[in-house]
């Protein structure tokens with residue numbers, strides 16, 4: 341189980357129960373709702389730049 345930050349709204353999202361996910365530049369982002377995913381998909385560069393890239397534990 342892993343918790344990540346929804347880049348759109350800043351909420352903590354469990355990757356197992358996330359409403360949606362998108363891959364952008366090799367990184368997978370998870371979202372609390374489909375609304376956040378749609379928002380991200382519109383302008384991924386805006387949200388992807390807002391946070392440090394997170395490397396999953398090996």
Ligand SMILES: [Zn+2]
Pocket residue numbers: 346348349350351371372373376
């Ligand atoms: Zn959200």
